[in-house]
Amino acid sequence: MAVQKITLFTDQPLRLVFGGQLDNIDVVYQTYGTLNREKNNAILLCHALTGDAEPYSDEPNRAGWWQQFMGHNLAFDTSKYFFICSNVLGGCKGTTGPASINPHTGKPFGSQFPAVTVQDIVRVQKALINYLGIEHLHAVIGGSFGGMQATQWAIDYPDFMDNVINLCSSLTFSAEAIGFNHVMRQAIINDPNFNGGDYYEGEPPEKGLAIARMLGMLTYRTDIQLAKAFGRATKAETNYWGDYFQVESYLSYQGQKFLDRFDANSYLHLLRALDLYDPALGFDNLKNALERIKARYTLIAVTNDQLFKINDLHKSKTALEQAGVKLQYYEFASDYGHDAFLVDYDAFEAKILSGIESSIGQEK
Amino acid sequence: MAVQKITLFTDQPLRLVFGGQLDNIDVVYQTYGTLNREKNNAILLCHALTGDAEPYSDEPNRAGWWQQFMGHNLAFDTSKYFFICSNVLGGCKGTTGPASINPHTGKPFGSQFPAVTVQDIVRVQKALINYLGIEHLHAVIGGSFGGMQATQWAIDYPDFMDNVINLCSSLTFSAEAIGFNHVMRQAIINDPNFNGGDYYEGEPPEKGLAIARMLGMLTYRTDIQLAKAFGRATKAETNYWGDYFQVESYLSYQGQKFLDRFDANSYLHLLRALDLYDPALGFDNLKNALERIKARYTLIAVTNDQLFKINDLHKSKTALEQAGVKLQYYEFASDYGHDAFLVDYDAFEAKILSGIESSIGQEK
Known part of the structure; x- marks a missing residue:
């Protein structure tokens, strides 16, 4: 399906966590598959740092960033689920970001664009899901920066999804x-x-x-x-x-x-936003934040990831367990390191499927 | 002892491996301890990328880059050995480099400074050792870029030293x-x-x-x-x-x-010079180059070194063994990673001592 664009926050501005506000936020998104009558087969895919709203393309000579992961009988089974993916707030692939025209000045935001956090990005995604008339997500899934978004979804809207899958991402970014x-x-x-x-x-x-x-x-x-x-x-x-x-x-x-x-x-x-992401923001501590999570949470780690080091994944695993989150944890080595979640399909297929499928009909 | 400066290659220029030549090369160096009557207790220390000719300083509020490694009864025992350390060719701590005045133009070399290799650096060090009247070194020792210099010494002047110690450095630099x-x-x-x-x-x-x-x-x-x-x-x-x-x-x-x-x-x-270093340069293959080595060779690896990764150290170990080099190999983890050879004295002391001491009186 072609990329679509809507404008949200037209009545009320989005007040940003780090101060400032944005209104009339353009959001570019794409959907794949069909929303069923019960509206219970929707899955939100959250893109990583430089991704966009197009994880898959059916145009010739064009590929989305999760091209080989999506399709009939694949990890992201488009014959079974309805997938939604939107470009993040602050991005440059159609959703309002620093290069967008500030509707109040008629010029690009540039230096005047406010700081955005994962929490803000998730609020815009939630407004999109509301706009689409979806009241429950089967899963929220993301890798790297997208994994942080998936985690925040589970904290902010704990009753809204059955499953969260976080690929190659720890709860916070390390000093390194x-x-x-x-x-x-x-x-x-x-x-x-x-x-x-x-x-x-x-x-x-x-x-x-x-x-x-x-x-x-x-x-x-x-x-x-x-x-x-x-x-x-x-x-x-x-x-x-x-x-x-x-x-x-x-x-x-x-x-x-x-x-x-x-x-x-x-x-x-x-x-x-990657640096600043902290699930504990607005809570007394990390445990309090994570205790809100009701979804099954699947965390998939690559032991030789050089960006999200395995030590930090282990800390995240422990923190999730200590907060009583229903956790499924996998780890394995891949020569691709951090990029494995984008390119090493064979290593991820079964693990993603177990994260998506395992709880069908169990959690609600 | 204070830093000293001499000028070498005054009669004949140094012809550089990658083309070009340099004459009237200033070399700054420093010595520690006393050369014994037999002149068989000299050890050359080769500095790393941004090091200089001063591994130790006895001035107050001033420390050399191997300050805690040098002294009486330490790994580099100044009461037993005569240590020599010079700033490398191409450096900026006194030895001729790009910021030096080109004697032929009266202006700094800048863009006209020729490419220098580890092989060239070692030839300048050898000229210094000749100037000092030393005909045999007890050891040549270096970490990181200095380890590459130590290796090249053993290839170019195989009869000139008893021991080589290479800390945290592989034979070549990796693609990463x-x-x-x-x-x-x-x-x-x-x-x-x-x-x-x-x-x-x-x-x-x-x-x-x-x-x-x-x-x-x-x-x-x-x-x-x-x-x-x-x-x-x-x-x-x-x-x-x-x-x-x-x-x-x-x-x-x-x-x-x-x-x-x-x-x-x-x-x-x-x-x-780090990128380009290849012990095989000028030889048919790596094995031919390494087979020239007669010195005992001690290779000390840090498993979590993020610059010289352990996979490359393992490859170097294998290559040295296959060439029949008398190899002593150590590996261990240090939170300091690559910098361990500069700061983690306790982890290195015994290994350095075994590399310096083990062959006294055996190899000549």
Whole structure:
């Protein structure tokens, strides 16, 4: 189905957790499969940092970010479930974000775009689900940054879903991961074109954004995968200070390709939302927040994930267990590291299915 | 003893492995302890990427980079051995590098400084050792980039030393590690002040260099150490796009501090020397190169080193064994990751001592 756009928060603005508000929020979304008569087969898919509302595409030569996971008899079975996916608040793929026109000024928000949190993103998703007339979700599912959204759904709307699946994501981002985000942010902010975020009338901070993306890519994969793919091979025509090795050429290509599809301000905002995400926000402590969860919660960890390290996944597992959450936990190694949840279908299929299927008819 | 400077290659230039040549090379070095009458107690210490000729300082309020490793009855026993340490070719701590005045133009080399390799660095060190009248080294020892130098010494001058100790370094740099270096380099090159490397008459590319250093720091430590030191603590006065979390403040501080002591061009050159290092250079294959080694070779690996990953250390171990090198191998975990060889003295003491002591009187 084609991408659709609606405008929400037209009557009342969304008051943001970190201050400020937004109204007339555009939300771009896509659906797959058919909502059944009982309206109990809807599943919300939450995208990761640089994803969009299109996990699957049936156009030729075009693929969504979960293309190989979705379809008849696959982990996300479109003949059985009705899937909804929307671009996040603060993004740049159709939903209101820093590059959008501020309806109150007629100019792009740029530096004036307010800080958004996972909690705000989830409130916009909930408004979309309300708009679609869906009163209960069979599951909320996401990987990485999407896993944080899924967790927050279970805390904020505990009666609204049967299942939550969180892939490759811990409850909070680690000091090390915040450090990588800090380096990426400073690369963008220090780009001579950044202009405090108000670059929409001039050149965008492309070099800074490409550098940030290259660093991101390194945290998404593993040394083993890069060794297999590139090793120490050099390019036929090498450039001593540029792309001398194949792995450099690959990273440079990824950095350049990213410029076509992502806005630097959106990247900054969503990186910060990753850092800041804390399920305990607004609660006395983490346990109080997690105790609200009624859904079955499936947590799937990759032991050699270099962004969400396994130590943090273990801490998350313990915290969920201590809060009495009905937890299903899996862990396994994948050469793809953090990106496994996007590319290593075989490793995830059965685990996702067990997270989606296990509770049908049991939990309500 | 105070830092000393000499000028080498005054008669004949040093022809560099990747092309070009350098003459009248200044070399800064420092010695510790006393050379015995037999001149058989000399140990060469090779510094890591951003090190210098001063592993130890006896001035108050000043510490060398191996301060806690050196002294009477310590791993590097200054009452027993005569230690020599020099700043590497291409560095910026006194030995000729890109910021030095080119004697042929009277201006800083800048962009005209030629590519230097570990092989070139070792040839300059050998010229220093010759100058000092030392005909045999008891050991050559280095960590990280210094470990690569120690390895090359054993290949190029196999009869010249009894022992080699390589701490936290594999025989070659991995694709992933080259990737991190690529990101660091591009951060410097894209700094608006870089000017192709000829920035000595203007402002240096400080922001780019600070970003590079921050990323380097992340690869030198581990998620566990950063979680213990900073966790998710925020600053009392936070800056949403700057230092919001303590770990960001720490990284920013490290980035700034680095500007006082390092030149961006030197950093670029030495990063590239790390990438390019290949013991097989000039030989038919790696085995042929390693078969030249006659010294006892001690390789000490940290299993959770995030720069030199344990998989690569295992490959190095196998390659050394297959070439018939007399190998002593140790591995252990340290929260400090790659930086362990600079800070985790207790973990290294006995292993270094076994690498230095085991062969006294046996190998010659």
